[in-house]
Amino acid sequence: MVEQVYYWQALNRALDIELAADESVIVLGEDVGLFGGSYRVTDGLYAKYGEWRLRDTPISEGSFTGLAVGAAMVGLRPVVELMTINFALLALDPIINMAAKVPFMSGGQFPMPLVVRMPGGVAKQLAAQHSQRLEQTLMNVPGLRIAVPATPQDAYWQLRQAIRSDEPIIILEHELLYFSKGPLEVGLEAPPMHRAQVRREGTDLSIVTYSGMLDVSLRAAEQLTEKGIEAEVIDLRSLRPIDWDTCSASLEKTHRLLVVEEDSRFAGAGAEIAAGLTERCFFNLDAAPQRVAALELPIPFNASLEAASIPRIADIIAAAEKLCSP
Amino acid sequence: MESDLLKNILRDMLLARAFEERAAQEYATGNIAGFLHLYPGEEAVAVGVLRAAEPADYIVSTYREHVHALVRGIPATVVMAELFGKKTGCSGGMGGSMHLFDRERRFMGGYAIVGETFPIATGIGYAIALREQPEAVICFFGDGAVNQGTFHESLNMAALWKLPVLFVCENNHYQIGTEIHRHSAVTEVYKRASGYRIPAQRIDGMDVLAVHSATQEALAQIRAGNGPQLLEFETYRFRGHSMADPGSYRPKLEIQAYENEDPVKVAIAETLAVYPSTEQLAAVGVDNIERLQGHLHSGGQLTLEQLAAIKAEVSEEVEAAVRFASDSAEPTLADAEAALTCNRRGEVLV
Numbered sequence: 001m002v003e004q005v006y007y008w009q010a011l012n013r014a015l016d017i018e019l020a021a022d023e024s025v026i027v028l029g030e031d032v033g034l035f036g037g038s039y040r041v042t043d044g045l046y047a048k049y050g051e052w053r054l055r056d057t058p059i060s061e062g063s064f065t066g067l068a069v070g071a072a073m074v075g076l077r078p079v080v081e082l083m084t085i086n087f088a089l090l091a092l093d094p095i096i097n098m099a100a101k102v103p104f105m106s107g108g109q110f111p112m113p114l115v116v117r118m119p120g121g122v123a124k125q126l127a128a129q130h131s132q133r134l135e136q137t138l139m140n141v142p143g144l145r146i147a148v149p150a151t152p153q154d155a156y157w158q159l160r161q162a163i164r165s166d167e168p169i170i171i172l173e174h175e176l177l178y179f180s181k182g183p184l185e186v187g188l189e190a191p192p193m194h195r196a197q198v199r200r201e202g203t204d205l206s207i208v209t210y211s212g213m214l215d216v217s218l219r220a221a222e223q224l225t226e227k228g229i230e231a232e233v234i235d236l237r238s239l240r241p242i243d244w245d246t247c248s249a250s251l252e253k254t255h256r257l258l259v260v261e262e263d264s265r266f267a268g269a270g271a272e273i274a275a276g277l278t279e280r281c282f283f284n285l286d287a288a289p290q291r292v293a294a295l296e297l298p299i300p301f302n303a304s305l306e307a308a309s310i311p312r313i314a315d316i317i318a319a320a321e322k323l324c325s326p
Numbered sequence: 327m328e329s330d331l332l333k334n335i336l337r338d339m340l341l342a343r344a345f346e347e348r349a350a351q352e353y354a355t356g357n358i359a360g361f362l363h364l365y366p367g368e369e370a371v372a373v374g375v376l377r378a379a380e381p382a383d384y385i386v387s388t389y390r391e392h393v394h395a396l397v398r399g400i401p402a403t404v405v406m407a408e409l410f411g412k413k414t415g416c417s418g419g420m421g422g423s424m425h426l427f428d429r430e431r432r433f434m435g436g437y438a439i440v441g442e443t444f445p446i447a448t449g450i451g452y453a454i455a456l457r458e459q460p461e462a463v464i465c466f467f468g469d470g471a472v473n474q475g476t477f478h479e480s481l482n483m484a485a486l487w488k489l490p491v492l493f494v495c496e497n498n499h500y501q502i503g504t505e506i507h508r509h510s511a512v513t514e515v516y517k518r519a520s521g522y523r524i525p526a527q528r529i530d531g532m533d534v535l536a537v538h539s540a541t542q543e544a545l546a547q548i549r550a551g552n553g554p555q556l557l558e559f560e561t562y563r564f565r566g567h568s569m570a571d572p573g574s575y576r577p578k579l580e581i582q583a584y585e586n587e588d589p590v591k592v593a594i595a596e597t598l599a600v601y602p603s604t605e606q607l608a609a610v611g612v613d614n615i616e617r618l619q620g621h622l623h624s625g626g627q628l629t630l631e632q633l634a635a636i637k638a639e640v641s642e643e644v645e646a647a648v649r650f651a652s653d654s655a656e657p658t659l660a661d662a663e664a665a666l667t668c669n670r671r672g673e674v675l676v
Binding site: 026066067093097107111165245 | 449
């Protein structure tokens with residue numbers, strides 16, 4: 001049965017199912033309990049599972065994330081909610097130095113069934129300290145896996161898969177996606193967690209994107225049709241690992257690559273995507289890969305400057321036209 | 327104290343000293359590289375604390391953890407092999423001196439970022455509390471770690487949720503080269519626990535029996551469901567911070583004063599059945615003679631011959647560990663790959 005649900009509801013459903021299925025699943029974070037989560041993701045779960053499994057924490061991101069690492073080492077399956085990726089900067093030691101290292105440094109003795117969820121991205125006038133994306137900070141860490149669900153269905157699938165995995169996984173959500181609606185079919189079989197998906201077929205160029213930029217890219221692709229350009233749009237769904245094969249197959253058909261990312265351009269996720277696909281598909285490419293990315297600016301508070309700082313539909317259209325011009 | 331336990335304590339301390347001194351030699355000859363933080367001078371803490379713990383308790387340690395691992399029962403062979411970076415090491419050669427792990431013995435690792443042991447231990451304590459088990463977590467840290475945010479954040483959560491964690495401060499008075507009165511506004515570490523209503527005491531960390539009995543009492547409180555406890559053991563490292571540090575920032579007189587209280591010598595004196603010689607009495611210092619005599623009358627049970635036999639035994643154990651480490655194979659890149667991905671359990675990623 002297909003339902004139309006909000007993205008936060010899909011995450012909530014995934015948590016509810018996994019909390020019910022396995023007593024070792026716990027949820028930790030600021031206001032995840034009694035309050036129900038800043039974006040409602042844990043709505044109703046505190047009443048159902050109690051305070052030991054839905055734990056409201058003090059504002060101590062470094063230590064409650066580290067606490068989750070310790071708990072995972074003895075078999076709990078913690079799901080940490082960081083209120084935003086900006087606060088994750090205070091938890092990089094447990095994420096990078098502990099969760100990503102302990103399984104390896106112990107010679108594989110300790111699985112790390114840890115999930116850390118957090119929204120990133122530019123929302124609406126939250127200013128520079130609350131508008132970072134930072135996915136590249138986590139991408140360069142061997143031992144971590146990063147999922148970037150762009151739809152309610154993926155949010156549901158990937159969170160459930162992450163909870164059941166024995167490896168540390170970051171679920172990078174997006175503040176503007178929580179209240180977007182989409183179809184959710186609970187019984188549908190999930191694809192592998194890190195497989196990319198072609199969201200729109202096309203022949204003239206491949207737009208490779210993820211998270212909040214998927215919707216912007218799809219809308220740009222619709223408008224490109226009017227200009228006689230058929231764009232294929234690939235939703236990566238994951239930033240570590242990256243499903244190169246799905247992208248390469250698309251480039252064999254289109255021969256042109258446009259990466260669209262909300263993160264700032266320099267040394268961003270798009271740099272790795274463009275480099276990885278250039279290495280793999282160089283002789284299939286008819287033009288140098290291009291990136292549409294955010295400006296090299298902390299995000300301004302002012303609404304129109306904020307909008308101008310990150311890729312807009314018009315930016316994608318202009319880049320696609322340029323890429324496809326003979 | 328019963329005789330077997332006393333002998334075990336003494337044996338642990340002698341093994342610890344012999345192992346560390348031998349590791350220093352192997353470092354000098356190039357068989358061990360990287361950072362090597364040695365424990366001589368602090369043995370009474372590891373031995374006293376861990377001999378009071380149960381096998382079901384969890385141990386979380388720092389980068390100065392070889393002796394914690396040995397006392398916990400990880401064989402000297404696999405600890406030395408890990409120091410050598412060999413495949414047979416307790417972390418498969420992937421961790422090294424600062425990252426010893428042993429799942430079976432609940433030795434939850436050595437952590438080399440100062441202050442990381444607090445959240446790890448608190449998390450294990452959370453799991454124990456959730457499952458309502460009679461277990462405890464022992465969390466080691468140095469005096470330098472108490473100025474990290476994780477100390478305060480974790481003590482707060484441990485106290486708030488009454489988690490079964492014993493915080494054990496090995497106060498050797500120096501964070502590398504900076505003495506405690508230059509890094510801490512309050513130099514009595516145990517007093518900081520009062521900010522979180524965690525019962526805490528300062529104990530002489532050069533006296534293994536005092537360490538042992540304080541730990542027993544603290545663990546009893548924890549097992550009674552009274553929440554976390556903190557013990558500060560005042561101790562001293564005879565060597566520099568690591569093999570890269572000669573420790574020259576410390577006054578000679580200070581080092582000598584602590585060497586007079588060498589915990590291994592004190593433990594021997596406490597365990598021997600013979601009355602100490604005039605020289606031995608002089609060596610332990612005026613302040614300790616009374617204490618020494620007190621232990622003697624109540625506890626001493628070991629003959630000089632037995633002591634010599636234990637020394638020979640630990641010496642051979644350390645030599646065997648070095649031979650084992652030398653003869654062991656290096657891990658391969660495939661081993662490294664396996665260490666990273668072996669917990670994937672066949673999961674298909676893409």
